[in-house]
Each structure stands twice: as structure tokens, then as C-alpha cells.
Amino acid sequence: MSHIHLPDGVLSPVFWVPGFIICFALLWFFTKRIKGEEAKKKIPLTGVAAGLMLIFMSVPLGFLPVHLGLAVLCGILVGPALGFTAAFAVNTILALLGHGGFTVIGINTLLMGGEAVLGCYIFRALSRRTGKTSSAVISNIIALLITTALMVLIVSSAVGAAHALPIHDHGHEIEAAHGAEDFSFLTFTGWSAAAIIIAAGILIESFATGLIVRFLSKIRPDLIH
Amino acid sequence: MHIAAIDYMANSGNSFLHRARPAVKVIVSLLLLIALILTNDIYKAVLLIAVPVFLLLLSKSNLKEILHLAAYPMVFSLIFALIRVQESWLAGLMVLLRALGAALNMLFLIATTPYTDIFRVFSYVLPGVIIDIFLFSYRSLFILLDKLSSMIRSIKLRGGFHPAKILFNLKNIAGMLGVLIIHAFDMSERLYRIYSLRGYSGKIPMTGSAAGAFGVSAKQNALLNTLLIDILLLLFSLIVLIGVLIPWKI
Numbered sequence: 001m002s003h004i005h006l007p008d009g010v011l012s013p014v015f016w017v018p019g020f021i022i023c024f025a026l027l028w029f030f031t032k033r034i035k036g037e038e039a040k041k042k043i044p045l046t047g048v049a050a051g052l053m054l055i056f057m058s059v060p061l062g063f064l065p066v067h068l069g070l071a072v073l074c075g076i077l078v079g080p081a082l083g084f085t086a087a088f089a090v091n092t093i094l095a096l097l098g099h100g101g102f103t104v105i106g107i108n109t110l111l112m113g114g115e116a117v118l119g120c121y122i123f124r125a126l127s128r129r130t131g132k133t134s135s136a137v138i139s140n141i142i143a144l145l146i147t148t149a150l151m152v153l154i155v156s157s158a159v160g161a162a163h164a165l166p167i168h169d170h171g172h173e174i175e176a177a178h179g180a181e182d183f184s185f186l187t188f189t190g191w192s193a194a195a196i197i198i199a200a201g202i203l204i205e206s207f208a209t210g211l212i213v214r215f216l217s218k219i220r221p222d223l224i225h
Numbered sequence: 226m227h228i229a230a231i232d233y234m235a236n237s238g239n240s241f242l243h244r245a246r247p248a249v250k251v252i253v254s255l256l257l258l259i260a261l262i263l264t265n266d267i268y269k270a271v272l273l274i275a276v277p278v279f280l281l282l283l284s285k286s287n288l289k290e291i292l293h294l295a296a297y298p299m300v301f302s303l304i305f306a307l308i309r310v311q312e313s314w315l316a317g318l319m320v321l322l323r324a325l326g327a328a329l330n331m332l333f334l335i336a337t338t339p340y341t342d343i344f345r346v347f348s349y350v351l352p353g354v355i356i357d358i359f360l361f362s363y364r365s366l367f368i369l370l371d372k373l374s375s376m377i378r379s380i381k382l383r384g385g386f387h388p389a390k391i392l393f394n395l396k397n398i399a400g401m402l403g404v405l406i407i408h409a410f411d412m413s414e415r416l417y418r419i420y421s422l423r424g425y426s427g428k429i430p431m432t433g434s435a436a437g438a439f440g441v442s443a444k445q446n447a448l449l450n451t452l453l454i455d456i457l458l459l460l461f462s463l464i465v466l467i468g469v470l471i472p473w474k475i
Contacts, residue, residue: 006301006302006305007298007301007302007305007320007323007324007327007328008258008261008262008323008324008327009261009262009319009320009323009324009327010302010305010320010323027352027355028352031352031354031355034354039354039426040417040420040421040425040426041417043354043357043358043361044361044413044416044417044420045410045413045417046358046361047357047358047359047360047361047362047363047364047365047413047416048361048362048365048369048409048410048412048413048416049409050358050361050362050365051361051362051363051364051365051366051369051409052365052369052405052406052409054362054366055366055369055370055373055405056402058370058373070402077406077410085354085355085358086358086362088355089355089358089359089362090362092359093359093362093363093366095331096331096334096335096340096343097227097228097231097294097331097332097335098294098295098297098298098327098328098329098331098332099297099298099301100298100301101298101324101327102255102258102327102331103258103262155305204391204395207395208395208398208399208402211395211396211399211400211403212399212402212403212406215399215400215403216403216406216407219403219407220407220410223406223407223410
């Protein structure tokens with residue numbers, strides 16, 4: 001859900017260079033923990049999880065202009081470290097296909113991998129107290145809200161918050177007055193519409209995660225940690 | 226995501242660009258990408274879009290399929306272009322041109338180079354574990370995509386999907402994805418056993434590391450031909466990059 005699909009050249013190097021550095025530092029930390037006999041089992045599992053994430057994105061949702069990401073579900077299934085690593089593989093393959101820029105792989109991985117890590121830890125904490133289905137839904141909503149807020153923050157910083165807002169004062173009173181007249185229309189068509197689509201996307205993804213977790217809890221409870 | 230079509234183009238193509246070394250094509254794509262990011266001139270950006278299109282035409286790739294794929298990032302970048310239009314319409318147009326150019330560059334790379342060769346080039350800068358994950362992702366993707374498409378067809382045939390009924394769809398899709406996850410986990414177990422039997426120790430050996438990415442076939446003649454193509458490609462992309470960096474005043 002929080003996947004940006006930002007093209008190359010929109011974000012300045014001030015954003016994407018640190019994004020790459022932090023992403024590679026985390027990847028180094030996570031992959032260093034996969035060693036020896038454990039690696040033989042976990043590497044194919046991570047690869048399959050990345051394949052699943054890519055496939056979830058191609059599932060049609062009807063008329064809504066959003067697609068499933070299910071990074072939180074992958075985090076729940078394979079754990080935070082492998083979930084983050086799978087997110088990197090997904091973003092690199094997507095960038096090679098032209099879906100999202102090559103320079104924003106780091107930031108996209110931090111957001112998508114962040115969903116997997118956050119969602120997994122919140123789910124683990126909640127599932128000790130409540131049911132797995134509700135824990136999955138709540139952890140998904142919280143993780144998606146945090147990463148989507150981060151995404152909006154990055155995008156508005158990249159394009160300049162003043163330009164990103166539906167009304168901005170250019171220092172001329174006349175323009176500001178015209179802006180105020182247009183405000184309700186622009187708010188409804190622009191940012192409100194985007195907010196409604198994002199909210200619908202978060203709800204659908206959380207609901208889907210809950211349903212899948214409920215299904216797996218009945219059929220293969222060993223998969224849900 | 227048209228992965229199968231792209232994979233077919235990369236593996237079945239026989240143009241001189243398909244025969245060029247993967248590492249050279251990766252460098253060329255990156256140089257062209259850098260040029261596109263650095264330029265703020267509309268005319269230069271249009272020319273930089275023409276470069277990968279020209280290369281794709283030379284490679285005899287299916288341009289219709291490629292342009293179809295390149296349209297996706299254009300759609301995604303539309304929102305950023307609309308935001309930038311508030312600065313100036315040129316800034317908005319630049320966002321769209323950069324998105325299209327960058328996508329075409331990447332598509333040129335993957336339409337002329339098999340994924341395994343690209344991953345082999347990446348193995349020079351990324352840890353082996355990550356490369357193995359790429360390879361396993363790619364392998365599992367095709368198997369799972371096949372499974373998914375037959376499941377979707379089955380659901381549609383049984384009346385389980387209706388474009389207007391989101392909740393109804395979601396319930397059925399969740400069940401379908403649940404089955405797919407179980408299948409995927411079983412597949413990962415199977416992959417683990419198969420690779421263990423073949424002596425997998427946590428790193429898939431890249432056969433002919435020098436022979437695939439930086440060198441080529443056994444025949445000297447082919448080697449010389451490829452070397453010439455590589456040098457010409459590198460020179461071409463360097464000229465393009467320098468041409469973009471120099472502020473021309475004619």
C-alpha cells in the first residue's frame with residue numbers, strides 16, 4: 001500500500017542517497033543473521049515470500065485504483081528480517097520493470113520493509129492478548145497508517161509542502177482570495193479524493209490480511225507465528 | 226505485469242544488443258538514467274527518451290509491449306506532475322518525461338538481458354544471500370503466477386468475482402490467496418530439499434562469472450564482435466551523458 005511508485009528525478013539525492021544507505025545497512029544487519037544451515041531453508045522461503053508479494057500486487061480489486069501489497073502479512077508469515085529482505089527484492093524487480101524509479105529503491109524498501117517489520121511486531125504483541133484475525137487487522141492498519149504518513153511526508157518534502165498543498169499563498173492577496181474560492185472544489189477533487197482512496201486501500205488491505213490470517217489459522221496454524 | 230513477455234524477449238532475441246555483455250548494458254542504462262536525472266531541459270529529455278527507443282528498435286524487441294509497460298510509470302507519475310504543474314507546466318512535463326525515459330531505460334535493459342545475467346552483474350556489488358533471494362523470487366514468481374491465473378479463472382467461471390462487489394470479491398480473493406500461500410510455503414520446502422540434495426550451502430554458484438557478465442563465449446571471433454559492440458555502446462552512452470552535461474549554446 002505504501003509503495004510510492006515515484007519515478008526517477010522527482011526525489012532529490014538528499015532523500016534517496018540516505019534512503020539507500022539506511023536500506024543497505026539494514027539489509028546487511030538482517031542478512032548477516034542468516035547463516036549456515038539456517039540459510040539453506042530461509043533463503044528459498046524469502047524468495048518465495050518476495051514472489052508472493054509481487055503476485056499480490058497483480059490481484060484485481062475491481063474499480064478501486066489501488067493494489068494489494070500485503071507486506072504486513074509477509075512479515076507475519078516469514079518474520080521481520082526476512083520480510084524486509086523480501087521487500088528489497090520486490091522493489092528491485094519492480095524497478096527493473098519500470099514500476100518505480102531505480103533511485104528510489106532504498107526509500108521504497110524502507111517503507112515497504114517498514115510495514116513488514118512494524119506489522120509483524122505489533123501482530124506478535126497483540127496476538128498474545130486477542131484473536132489472530134483481529135490482531136492481523138489492527139497491526140495492518142497501524143503499520144499502514146505509519147508508513148503512509150511517512151510516504152506523504154517524503155513526497156510533500158520532495159515537491160515542497162507549499163506546492164503539494166491544494167492552496168498556497170504566493171504572497172499576493174488577490175491570488176489567495178481566488179485560492180479560497182477554489183478551495184472546496186480542489187479539496188474535494190484533489191487531496192480529499194486521494195485521502196479517501198488511501199483510506200479505502202488501507203481498509204481493504206487490512207480486511208484482506210485479516211481474512212487470509214483467519215483462513216490460514218484454520219487450515220495451517222503452524223504458518224502463523 | 227508482463228514478466229513472461231519480457232523474459233521471452235530477453236531470452237529469444239538474437240540482435241547484437243542481446244549479445245552485448247550484461248555488465249556493459251547495466252552501465253549504459255545507468256549512464257542514460259544519470260543523464261536523464263541531471264537534465265532540466267525539455268529538448269534534451271525528449272532526446273534522452275528517443276535513445277532507449279532507438280536501442281529497443283535496434284534490438285528488434287516488441288515495442289508495443291514495451292510502450293504498454295512504460296505507460297504504467299507515466300500514470301503513477303501523473304500525480305507528481307500535477308503537483309509540479311503548480312510551479313510551472315514545464316516542471317510538470319519534466320516529471321512525466323523523466324518517468325517515461327527512466328522506465329524505457331530499464332525496459333531496454335531487461336528486454337535485451339535475461340534476469341539471471343542481470344542478477345549476476347548485481348552479484349559484484351550485492352551479497353550472495355540477496356542474489357540467491359532474487360533468483361528464488363524469480364523462479365517462484367512464474368510458478369505462482371501460473372497457479373494464480375488458473376485460480377482467478379476458476380473463481381470467475383464459478384461466479385466468484387464481480388467488479389462492483391468489493392467485499393464479496395475480497396472474501397473470495399482472501400481464500401484464494403490463502404491457498405496460494407500454502408502452496409508457496411510447500412514449494413519453498415520443496416526447493417530447500419531439492420537444493421540441499423544438490424549441495425546447496427546458502428549460495429548458488431554463478432557459473433562462468435567472468436564468462437557471463439564480463440566475458441563471453443568460447444569463440445574468439447564472437448568475443449571480438451561482442452567487444453566491439455560493448456565499446457561502441459559505452460562510447461555512445463558516454464557521449465550522450467557528456468552531451469547532456471555540456472550547456473550547448475549554438
